[in-house]
Amino acid sequence: MDHFLYRDGTLFAEDVPVAEIAATVGTPFYLYSTATFERHFRLFDEALEGMDHLVCYAMKAASNQAILKTLGDLGAGMDVVSGGEYARARAAGIPGDRIVFSGVGKTRDEMRMALTGGIRQFNVESEPEMEALNAVALELGVIAPITVRVNPDVDAKTHAKIATGKSENKFGIPISRARDVYAHAASLTGLKVIGIDVHIGSQLTDLEPFRLAYQKVAELTEALRSDGHTITRLDLGGGLGIPYERSNTAPPLPVEYGAMVKETLGHLGCEIEIEPGRLVAGNAGILVSEVIYVKQGEDREFLIIDGAMNDLIRPAMYEAYHDIIPVVEPAPGLEGATYDIVGPVCESGDTFAKGRDMPTLAAGDLIAFRSAGAYGAVMSSEYNTRPLIPEVLVKGDQFAVIRPRPTYEEIINRDTLPAWL
Numbered sequence: 001m002d003h004f005l006y007r008d009g010t011l012f013a014e015d016v017p018v019a020e021i022a023a024t025v026g027t028p029f030y031l032y033s034t035a036t037f038e039r040h041f042r043l044f045d046e047a048l049e050g051m052d053h054l055v056c057y058a059m060k061a062a063s064n065q066a067i068l069k070t071l072g073d074l075g076a077g078m079d080v081v082s083g084g085e086y087a088r089a090r091a092a093g094i095p096g097d098r099i100v101f102s103g104v105g106k107t108r109d110e111m112r113m114a115l116t117g118g119i120r121q122f123n124v125e126s127e128p129e130m131e132a133l134n135a136v137a138l139e140l141g142v143i144a145p146i147t148v149r150v151n152p153d154v155d156a157k158t159h160a161k162i163a164t165g166k167s168e169n170k171f172g173i174p175i176s177r178a179r180d181v182y183a184h185a186a187s188l189t190g191l192k193v194i195g196i197d198v199h200i201g202s203q204l205t206d207l208e209p210f211r212l213a214y215q216k217v218a219e220l221t222e223a224l225r226s227d228g229h230t231i232t233r234l235d236l237g238g239g240l241g242i243p244y245e246r247s248n249t250a251p252p253l254p255v256e257y258g259a260m261v262k263e264t265l266g267h268l269g270c271e272i273e274i275e276p277g278r279l280v281a282g283n284a285g286i287l288v289s290e291v292i293y294v295k296q297g298e299d300r301e302f303l304i305i306d307g308a309m310n311d312l313i314r315p316a317m318y319e320a321y322h323d324i325i326p327v328v329e330p331a332p333g334l335e336g337a338t339y340d341i342v343g344p345v346c347e348s349g350d351t352f353a354k355g356r357d358m359p360t361l362a363a364g365d366l367i368a369f370r371s372a373g374a375y376g377a378v379m380s381s382e383y384n385t386r387p388l389i390p391e392v393l394v395k396g397d398q399f400a401v402i403r404p405r406p407t408y409e410e411i412i413n414r415d416t417l418p419a420w421l
C-alpha cells in the first residue's frame with residue numbers, strides 16, 4: 001500500500017498535500033510516512049510469526065530519532081554499526097537488550113559504551129575484534145554475548161558496492177574457518193557465544209542467494225553444536241530489496257522471505273533475528289525538490305533542480321534509479337518532454353537521471369523522488385556548503401519537521417579559527 005498518492009491531481013503524503021509542506025518548510029526536503037514505516041515493520045514481524053524472533057531495524061538506512069521511536073514503539077530492535085548509532089538508538093528510547101552491534105571496525109570505546117549501556121549481542125567480524133571485546137569485557141567485569149558473522153561466499157547478485165557475502169568482501173570470517181574461530185571464542189572467558197550472524201548484501205531481488213547462505217548457516221549450526229557450542233540465536237542480516245522501478249518485476253515479499261527462513265532454518269529451534277533497513281525505510285520516504293531552471297543544451301534539455309548529489313548520493317554513487325514524479329499531475333493530453341535531471345553542485349556526476357521522460361515542467365514546479373527513504377538523508381553531506389536538508393514526518397493529517405534546515409550561520413559557526421589567525 002502506497003502512502004504517497006495523488007488526490008485530485010496533487011500528490012499527498014498520507015492525508016497531507018506535499019505542496020503544503022513545501023510551502024511551509026521550503027525545498028528540498030525529505031518527507032516520510034509514519035504509516036509506511038509501521039506497515040513495513042509489521043510485514044517482517046508477521047512474516048516470522050510462529051518463530052521466536054526479533055526484527056532489528058538496520059538504522060543506518062534512516063536514523064532520525066522520530067523514525068527510531070516510531071519503530072521502537074512497535075517493539076522493533078535496532079541494528080547499529082557505530083557508537084553514534086548506539087547513542088542515537090538509546091536516545092530514542094530503545095532498550096539496550098534490543099540493540100545488536102554490527103560492523104567490521106568496532107573500537108574499544110564503542111565496545112565499552114555498549115557493554116556499560118546494555119546490549120543484546122555483538123556480531124563479531126574477526127578474531128582480532130574477538131580478542132579486543134574479550135579484553136574490554138574482562139576489564140569491565142562483564143560477559144559479552146556474541147555471534148560471529150560468517151561470510152558464506154555467496155553471490156548476492158546485487159550492485160558490487162553493496163554485496164557483502166563474497167570472499168573478496170571485508171565482512172565476516174570465512175565460513176570454512178568457522179569451527180576454529182568458534183573454538184577460539186569459546187576459550188575466551190569474557191565472551192559468551194550464543195549464535196551465528198550472516199548478511200550477504202543489500203537490494204537483493206531474488207531469494208535464492210539468501211536460501212544458499214541460510215542453508216550454509218543451518219549446516220554450520222549443526223556442526224558447531226556437535227563441537228559442543230550452544231547455538232540458540234541466528235541473526236540473518238537484512239538485504240531484501242525494493243522495487244525502485246515500478247515497471248520491473250517486484251522483488252520477493254517479506255512473507256515469502258519469512259517462509260524461506262522457516263523452511264531452511266525452522267527445524268533448528270533457534271531464535272531468529274533479522275536486520276532489514278531498506279525495505280522498512282525505502283518506500284517510506286520521498287525527496288521533494290523544486291525546478292530552478294529548464295536549460296536548453298546542444299542536444300538535450302536540462303532540468304536543473306534545487307536538490308543535488310549531496311542530498312541524495314545514490315544515483316551518483318551506484319548509478320541508482322529513482323522514479324521522479326511531478327507533485328502536480330499534468331493535465332491529460334499534455335505533451336511530455338525528455339530531460340537530463342541535474343542538481344546545482346559543481347560536478348558532472350551531480351546527475352539524477354539522463355534522458356528521462358517526464359511531463360513538461362517549468363521553473364517553480366515541484367517534483368518528488370520516490371523510494372528515497374533509505375540511504376537518503378543519512379548519506380547526505382554539506383558539500384558546496386549546501387545545508388543538510390530538513391526531514392519531515394507525516395502521520396495522518398499531521399506533519400512535523402523532525403530535523404530542521406540549519407542556517408548558514410549555524411554551519412559557519414561550527415568552524416573554529418586557530419589562535420594565530
Ligand SMILES: Cc1ncc(COP(=O)(O)O)c(C=O)c1O
Pocket residue numbers: 058061079102103199201202203237238239240275276277278279
Ligand atoms: C550488517 C547489516 N545488517 C543489515 C543491513 C541492512 O541492509 P538492507 O538495508 O539492505 O536491508 C546492512 C546493510 O546492507 C548491514 O550491513
Ligand SMILES: N[C@@H](CCCC[NH3+])C(=O)O
Pocket residue numbers: 162202203314318374375
Ligand atoms: N548505501 C547503500 C546500501 C548500503 C547498505 C549497507 N549495509 C544504498 O544506498 O543502496
